[in-house]
Amino acid sequence: MPKVVDPVERRREVVDALFRVVVRDGLQRASLRTVAAEARLNIGSLRHYFATQEELMRFAMTSMIERVSERLLAAVEEAGDLAALSAEERLELAVRLLGELLPLDGRRRAEVTVFLDFATASRTDPALRDLAGRVAVGTRAFVGRVLERLEAGGALRRGLRLDVETERLSALVDGLGMNAVLHPELVSGQDCLDVVRAHLGALAA
């Protein structure tokens, strides 16, 4: 006999509702009441699962981190070995991996949007600082790993300082995502891909 309400599922629904509110109206307008309304829940019910606002926000950001890192891990997994690939294929693979961090479809656009709002909020909100730090460290690790793989496969120019290149590519991806989210009429998803391709191409040439 299935439980009438699955608390895990409920929390997921609430977090999804929070994300929708953040994407639509910004983190600023994501109050307990608006999130509850979006989730079609009574505030009392919502507070049964999240006692305080801080708890909800931290849980939401943690969920987002888990989702994205799972997807990144899966993408790296699926990428598999790159020994059998041509130089061009390797670069294209790297583009696809980095593209997981760019707003190339609705889901990723929502993720980058939420990430941006959370990240800026974390600057002055102590309750979110450590999580934002984890995100920053995580993306650097991911980007660094992509570069390492390319280097190990001999797909990169020699003489590159990988720490600098990691910082460079991380900033590039973050900046592209931010600009594409904030100014979609100026920077499209295709533009993001073009830029990343140009960048990786330059690292290889």
Next chain:
Amino acid sequence: MPKVVDPVERRREVVDALFRVVVRDGLQRASLRTVAAEARLNIGSLRHYFATQEELMRFAMTSMIERVSERLLAAVEEAGDLAALSAEERLELAVRLLGELLPLDGRRRAEVTVFLDFATASRTDPALRDLAGRVAVGTRAFVGRVLERLEAGGALRRGLRLDVETERLSALVDGLGMNAVLHPELVSGQDCLDVVRAHLGALAA
């Protein structure tokens, strides 16, 4: 005989107070009351100069745009002709110009911080959208001009698509600034310079 209060000066003081609040506590906490307190003004006085909150915010963002663009213009002016410079000097000059958009000292750090908060807010605040768009277009124009100058001086590799490179460098600078402001323990001002130097160096090599 000097006027007892110079309204222009008063507005500047209020805007400075607003910026201090934004840097310290975030745009979210910059209410009419907190800004008035920071400016050591009564809220009634503040509202004599800015009737509504929207008026204050738009005026503040406009002021920031003017200040920064004046400084950029002055920097380009001071840069002068680059015909007489060596290739290395030209790149270093470009680094200094782009560095005006990076948090390399207190003033620029404050500017980038305020810019970041305003930009993210503008995504969902119709009152700020057009101004954010102007900022985005303006920085692209500035970055593009730097690249054009370098190209005209023969300091760049041939075969570069300048539109893509403009987008790439703009995103890089924005991303660097954002990361340096949000994660100063991860990205220092020196790191920003290293990355920009590496980037321009790669465009030249």
Next chain:
DNA sequence: AACAAACTATCACAAGCGTGATATAAAAGT
């Protein structure tokens, strides 16, 4: 059937917000 746990639903409170209205004080213009 009885009990405990989980869940849903309201109410109330203090705090902060933007803003309209208004009153007093100071300066400028005539």
Next chain:
DNA sequence: ACTTTTATATCACGCTTGTGATAGTTTGTT
């Protein structure tokens, strides 16, 4: 000297916020 802007200062209203407290309802267990 008188009047008119300009500036400073309060009060009040309606609204939203997070949160504590509490009651009712449903579900699962004994």
